[in-house]
Amino acid sequence: MNSLQLKFITLLVVLLITPPVKSGWFSSVSLPDESVLELIEKGPEWIPKPYKIPIEQGTLLNQKNLDRLKTGLSREQVKFLLGSPIISDAFHSEQWDYIFYSRKKGSFSTPKNITIIFANEKVREIYSQGELVTKLGEDKKQDAFIDGPIAPRFDEAYESSLQEIIISKREDFLTVTGRNKLPVCIDEEYESYDAQKTLVGADEDTLEVRSDEQNQDEQGIFYATGNVEIERAEDLVKSDKAQFNAGTGVLEAEGNVKYLTEDLTLYASKGGYNSQNDTVAFSSTTYHFPSQDRPGKGKSEDIFIDNEGIVHLTPSSYTTCSLNNPDWEFDSTKTILYREDDRGHAYNIFLKYKGVPVLYSPFISFPLSKKRHSGFLIPFVGSQGESGTVVSTPYYLNLAENFDLTFKPTSFSGRGLMLEGEFRHKTDYSENIVELANMEKDDVYGKSRHAYFVRDNRTYANTLKQKNDKWEGTLIRSNLNAGGISDLQYFDDFGNTVSSIGRTHITRDFLLEKIDYSDFGYVKSSIGATDFQLAKTGLNEQYSIFPRIRVDYNNIKKDRSFNYNFNGEFAFFDHTMPNKATGVRTMLYPSVEYPITEPGWELVPKVGIKHVDYRLDANASGLVREEISNSTPILSLKGKMIYERIAGNNILQTLEPEMYFLYIPAGNQDDNPIFDSGNTDFKYNLFAENKFYGHDKLNDAKQMTLALSSSVINTKTGNELIRGTIGQIFYLDDRSVHLNNSETSGSDASNIMGLVNAKFKDYWRLSGYTEFNPHDGHGQKNQIRLSYKKPYGKQNKIFNTSYRFERGEQEEVDVSGGLPFNSRTSLIGKVNYSFNNRRSKTEDVLERMIGIEY
Template identity: 30%
Template sequence: MAFGILVYLQTVPLPISRHRMHFCFILFFFAFLPTTGFAEDAVWNCHQDKNSKEWVCTGEKASPAAIPEEKDEPLAQQPPVSTTPAAQPEVKETAVSEPAPAPAPVHETVAEAESQPKAIAEKKIPVKSTVRKAVPVKKNLQQEDTRQAGWHCKTAEGGQDWNCNLTGPDPKGQPHVVSTEATGFSMLDPAFDAKQEQIFANLRSNLKYDPWAHCSIEPGAAPVFTPRSPLRDVSPLDVNADYGEVFENEISSYRGNVEITRADQHSFSNTAQYDTVSQTLDLQGEVYYSEDNLSIYSNSASLKLAQDQATLRNVEFINPSAPLRGRASAAYRESKVLSRYKDVAYTTCPPGNTDWVLHASDLKLNDATGKGAVKNAWLEFKGTPVFYSPYLSFPVDNRRLSGFLAPTFGSTQLSGFHFSAPYYWNIAPNYDATLRPRYFTKRGIMLAGDFRLLTPYSNSKLGLEFLPNDKLRDTSRFLGSLKNTSHFGPYVSSNMDLNYVSDKEYFGELGNALSFPNFSHIRSIADLGYRNPGIGVSLVGRVENYQTIDKTLTGYNRPYRRLPEIDLNLDHTFDFMPLTANLDSEYVNFNHDDLVNAQRVNVKPSISAPLQAEWGFLTPKVSVQHTDYQLTEKSFVPPPNVVPASWSNTVTRTLPIFSLDSGLTFERELGKADSSMKHTLEPRLFYLYIPKKDQNDIPLFDTSLYDIWFSNLFRENRFSGTDRIQDANQITMALTTRLIDSETGLEKMKLNIGQIIYFRDREVTAPLRIRNLPDFVTIPEQGFQMPVETDRVSPLIAELSSQFSDHWSGETGIQWNPENNDIVRGKAILHFMNKAEKILNLGFHYRRTDLVERTLLANSSIWGPSVQAYNAALPSGTPSYNPLTDPNVLHSTDLVQSDISFRWPLFNDWYAVGRWQYSWLYNKTQETFLGVEKENCCWRFRLIGRRYTNNINTVNSSVQQLAEGTSQSGLFFQVELKGLTGLGESLDQFFEQSIFGYQKPTQ
């Protein structure tokens, strides 16, 4: 596979926009020194400080005073490891002739500079120059006492070991040789030798923060700090050196440990010269430069400030914003927008790691056009060449450029191996296109693409996929989508999301098995709305359509279309009293091919008086809900396609609703002061009254029964939608207790217990729609009517959750029906997370069809004459059909499922990732994937194998389908060189959806 990738990439330029080179390290020099940094007509007056014995020189209109000639050699240059001035030792003089009198030294603030003589005050940036006298270099390093105490190392011959010498006392032992870690197999010499790696380590220490500290899977962003670059224009220029001279009032020369500091900028070199006439600055010998977002090393730097030109030799740099580091044998700044580089190598790997390096003989960057180009580029991975191109072009900023994107490929059981080479076309500044042709070995070539259009008021995207001839189906197939978001002012906006596929199996057969949907319908929606939260008004009009792609859903199991729907909501809170008024209203036109159509108007005004205090709350609320239906014929069904005789064409319903919600909060401290815990008791009562009204003459358009859990105990209606309003005279009794760590705020324990007490039977019910029935069963249009519910109490609900520690958390819940001593719901979930590298999730879910439903389903008499006729027609000796023995019916809504997902470290940044969902009801794996992931600061690698069930879920699938299955398998691969490019399918979103707690790496 490596050779196949090599051949392909030779013809593909680097990806656009997201991955680009960052060679901005030259720009610092042109903001470093102003052209007026040295007075052209000034000379230097110097005097020796009586306390520090340093020479302090300032430019003045006075006679020059010569600095006494020093016969000793200057101190040997040592690379700096920090920008802190204290890191440079002060060297005191022993004897020096007294110079001519001079004025006081220039201070480091602008305000103090204004008090100096006129020659100094006229400068845009004050300059403080401190000249130190150097002592001779001691030849014996073992005896040198000016170096900082500790180990001083250099590479030995051969470059494999470090020769180290000790300065000062070492309580841990004598001088010794430290061996370097073996790098393993490599076809090439390291891109950066030991000396360059040491320089990179120094550059890294000069930055405000470590740019590679937040590049792994660990959550959290790079540290935030306030940049000091805006202070450069108002900050003084501080120059420190062992020697300083001025020639002919034009050339300033510094020698020996030259430090130049201004705001966030700091340079360190052996020598520095500045020509005020030509405005040329030369830095020579071990040049280190750092600022907030840049760190550079060079042998020499020559800058022509007036022409914005510069030349650097043997450059090494770190750009923390990427982050990346690299080197170049030479860098040429030809103008403000154009720069060239020779013999370039760069990587995003941290110092000491060269897993991948990109090399190029020539590099050109043009900031005006936003383009860059390289010649003779080749990529080295793990010391092995994997890619070469004689020419590549790429963007150097966020401007879009046409070119090939990273290819993607994978394999599925139904379509075979697939490969795609996307091409990005930058048509104009406000619109572009991406062409995504894809080849399937089993099905043929698919043409696909996206078109984007951006205007000041809208953002649109059109997507198309077209397979001219599916080899396996011998037909054409397609998918289309249109998305648009528009704003017509601060309060008016529109949204459009339209989707359509040619057939129900499109996603299952032509998807990549990572984006495979677990939904049964494709939703298309378009809306236009006015929303003003300031005055509490919301008016939205929309149209909504569903395309069913689940073959098991037919007839009444398909949802209604809303053509159109208009919602008006008003919300107002009075300032002079605790009173809130609301109005929820809607108009919907329901459309269906097989069921009764209707227009529905619903209006629900309400008034509530929330009374709140620290110790509790009380909220009475009164509502009136009025609903009006205009029923019409079915759309396209042959006769009898009229409204059933039991239903009137016009139905009206008006019901008052009263609720009273109340609660108290009790708290106390437990334990000692250093380990205190807060314990709370929070009882809650919720009373609800709604009178009974017969609603059997109202069809169901968007209504179903809520699955009851603790949060649903406090709803005003146990039905979703508007077609059913329950009759209620009930009270919910609930208790919540918490155990909170006062120091960390963690809920060590939270227990919820609640139950509804009914004061009368619930006669308002919704028809039961039974799925997966045999074809011979005649189903009433609205399903089978459920009997009256006579239970005095609801199932007792208990939910327990806990944050055991910083790493362990869990939750569990259970529903117990006291009427028949039966457990109808249950769940248990356990999470372990140690930072982001160790993730383990264990879950178990249990759901059993309610006893009332089971009784209804087991009663074969409700099926009508169709079942009786079927049984009568059976051959002699053939068992008759009985719903009680049909698992498709009895378990149509049952669920017994376990779920395990994890991400666990193996070794050296390698992780195992996986998930396993298993149905204990059907004894079958529903979905599983297993793979490995490599994640570090400079590259990532992922490989997973996935087996999944196609177009099937536990809610609408029959036992036979789950037992026999339509499962398929897929193998998926991804490799990404951070800051450069990647290959294969992106797995970030898939892992985030499949593994609870997984977070996409920040870099």
């Protein structure tokens, strides 16, 4: 370590941890007898201080959007109404919090909070200031959000100038996602029969004519002109003029004709009905079915509805999107809609996407609503090397509302017939998926090939609730993931899906966990097991673990108070290879910290002791020691300051210097077996206690991390637009603990790390990472990634491109993307090009893939 670095580190440590002093460094200046941190806050004006501006933290919500918040909405709908949540706890992904508070003259206002609880990706409960507003199946309380984070109303003139843009966006999205599941499908407005009918309790022979002028000829034909309305018990006709023959029961209407029923709204140039035959016929029509779960609509030259309610359209179009600019539509010479059966049949049809024909079929059967129907899915035809021509014809079986089966026979001309099945079952408290695949005999491999995968997630008890900004209650749940393949070449031969490409092993694990919140704090206990099956050749077997028992405890965090933590684990490790060590590992890690937080800065000292104990079995591993115990103290001090300034209209910029001192006098650990530990990437080590993951190794550390971060935040939305960090670790002593050896490392500093994340508009993200080696004077690692992800129904429009470089190891470029045709089907593709990598020292395309995903 050079003298300049040593002086700088010494100065920083002295400033942060020494008691009150009289400074002798400046002969003409006398410092007050105060702590350094208090001095920075309240000292003489010549000392630079963090700039603390009056600022509002969080987001104020629009009252009208809050009024539209209700149970049953999806996460996407809530995000479109209220924006992204201010707090989303990783331990409670089903909870979103919207919080607002202000800081003026160093004091904070009372936080205002709205909490949304999700279940099965839908809003289940809504809280305001900790009080229940509504839950699934109940009405919302009146004025429930009166004390919530609500934006003040502007004067009417100003509000009306903004309202049209904001409200139309929200309404469009709710209409779309609530009905169509396609964000580009915006509904037009159609007149409603229920809103206009006037006959109540009338019999089926009742007919009422309303118009500006009426008359009747000698044959008994009624004529009406001007704002004509002809109403029966179950329908209403509106037009410019009309005539009705009471003898034949035939109505003929012309000019701006509208035919309204509970389940049909129809606009036409002319047409009418025959009340005796109970039929309806119109020409040059636009139609809409408002009663369907997914309202369908379209245009037709002629529409005829027979006495059984079957709709005949010739020729016609059909879509669930906007008629003016449909995302997709069917154009056919003839379409028949069986609304009772929720099915439609179209003949000589073209499926158009964005007005471009993408598929022709002489016949197609399709559902009229979002309800699932049994039937054939989109087939697959392709070619795969030794497998030859591949033809797959999946068939979907809707067995029940919460249970279905997809059966997929696939013919490989070079191998044989593969039969696959996927079973799905879902309840309010569980979700199960079982996948099976079997080929009786592979003509290339010479044996049978098979695979299976099982996923089961269950909740046994959930009494969690928020009270006075604290959580109370218990959550008990389990997760099961299991799977297996017949041989190591299975994914190479049959892994033609996105989820299978690149799989190196199959993880089999089970976890039963219990989470408790109480006045004593947070306790998480679990028992589980983990096993692996290799899925590629040339790889090493991993340890199986059974059982693994964990207990974690944290008391309720308080500022300027001792906060207690405990992490414990008991695990038994086994291996199939006789030369691998096996046995029990016990880990205990109690710690205590004392956070000191003030506006603009924080300081967190922490002390703990980590104990790791091994009881190993004597086997062919050549171990000398069967009992190993290590107890190591861990001391750390973390400090952070936050400088803020307004950099523009609704733009806040922060400057955040950080330091982290870590002292761990760890001894030699060469005898420790490596069960589940490894080196973590350097980007995660700046403020980490241990540079290894797992508990088999604990780094020896006497070091100081210095870093500088900066963020640009939109204060109106609370979104972070860009954040960058640069940092380096300075070593105050040599290090001798490494993953596989105990060689002494004498460098005085780590590589310099830089990290940046940026958000462009709503869907673009840019991230970059770099490591510079100051000792050799060159870059060690560079990564940059540009991504686009826009929700599209149940799928996403996706574009990713990235560049990865690691000196002497890797240089690759990736491009991938997904373009949905509709809410279930997407065109996907990926190209991975290598200039040089650890797998191949030559320039080549490592992976290419294109296909359709359903």
